[in-house]
Amino acid sequence: MTTSAGPPTVETIATRAGVSVASVSRVLNGHGARPNTVRRVRQAASELGYVPNGVARSLKGGRTRQLTFALPDVGNPVYAAMVRRIQAAAKPAGYRLLLHATDAVAADELDVVRALADRTSDGLILVPIRVTAEHLRVLADAAGPVVVIGSLPDGAPVDSVRADSVTGAVLAVRHLLASGRRRIAFVGGPADTVPGRNRALGYGIALEEAGLALDPALTATTEFGIAAGAAATHRLLDADPDIDSVLCANDQLALGAVHAALDRGLRVPDELAVAGMDDSELARAGRPALTSVDLGAAERGRIAAEMLLARLGGGRHPVRCATVAPRLVVRGSTAASAGRAS
Incomplete structure (x- = not known):
């Protein structure tokens, strides 16, 4: 098989396929041709290594x-x-x-x-x-x-x-309170991010709604991620072993919180309840499966x-x-x- 000296063009494809340049142009631009012509053009284009140029098409057709x-x-x-x-x-x-x-x-x-x-x-x-x-x-x-x-x-x-992360965090804290938890910690994402800020805001609103003071010792801010969630939960439990539940700003952080609990010999949920946000595949794959807020x-x-x-x-x-x-x-x-x- 011979190859062209440079990138394939409509002319070199036409020569290889034995058809006119106009026929090659119609096939490559999707304007139709006889089935045999389409087959020959596509075969020649493939043999010559032709790659459709999206930029060129956009300049010509606008899309x-x-x-x-x-x-x-x-x-x-x-x-x-x-x-x-x-x-x-x-x-x-x-x-x-x-x-x-x-x-x-x-x-x-x-x-x-x-x-x-x-x-x-x-x-x-x-x-x-x-x-x-x-x-x-x-x-x-x-x-x-x-x-x-x-x-x-x-x-x-x-x-x-957008998601309504504020309301989502409120729902999660209300649930933890209804299940008998009172010492509810929060592991949040970076405070300069929109999800980090909004989910922390919802946590605070729900505590205030329940007549509970927002205790800075019960909150930790970290990067979003499983390892970060585990490390933050360890820090919180080191400072206050009486924490009975943790709301995490996403499921990755929550999975990390579960890992921290297991590392410390704590039973989830009996000794430490854990809730996440996003209701991602991670929530459904956990053991136990994670309670989580579906943010759509x-x-x-x-x-x-x-x-x-x-x-x-x-x-x-x-x-x-x-x-x-x-x-x-x-x-x-x-x-x-x-x-x-x-």
Whole structure:
């Protein structure tokens, strides 16, 4: 088999297939041709190593038929749930989904918004866990439609869909109180993040609602992650062995709290009840399975995809903001033990 001296072109493909340049162009652009012509062109393109150039197609036709989903943590099952629902909406609409992991680095998030100007993607769904004034400025100047999964300030220039983490944390604390716990600790994420701040706020609101003082000695702030959750729970229990329950700001932290309890010989839930937030696959896989607050990750992904597709469909729409209501899912990690009020 002979190979071309440079990248394959419509001319070299036409020569290899024995058809006209016009026929090759029709096949490669999806405009149809006789079945035998299509077969010959595709075979020749494959043999020559032809790769469709999405950028060139976008410059010619205005669309790449690609969407980008920029997420902070590829290891968190919450974002996997979002990916599945975004993909389920994008694929039937003729779009391919590209994933970009930002590691929650603001500069990377801003760069992926600016990259819309390169026309390698038609639109973006972005999950920032910190929102700065620079985020709002770059979002306002974006070259293509952007939908944010997360909480934005009032008047933000793009569509968004958010969880109600404050109410979710309130539901979890109310449940722990109803199961007889009174010394409820909180392991939260970084205070400068939206989820870290909102979930801590809900914890405080629920304690105040129950007439309990917010005790700083019962709270720990750390990075989101299993090892971080275990270390924070150990610190809390070292300082106050009478802690009878822990609310964690996500399921990764909660799984770490369970590990810490087991390390110390504490029975979950009899001696230490543990609740998480997100109701991810981690919650269902634990032993005992974790009580967790379902913050609608999959539903947020679905709504974000529909918002983005609506923008790409044309027409003028007011900026929209949707909120997905939380739901407490009770499992074995917080079951009321003998002698506790239920």
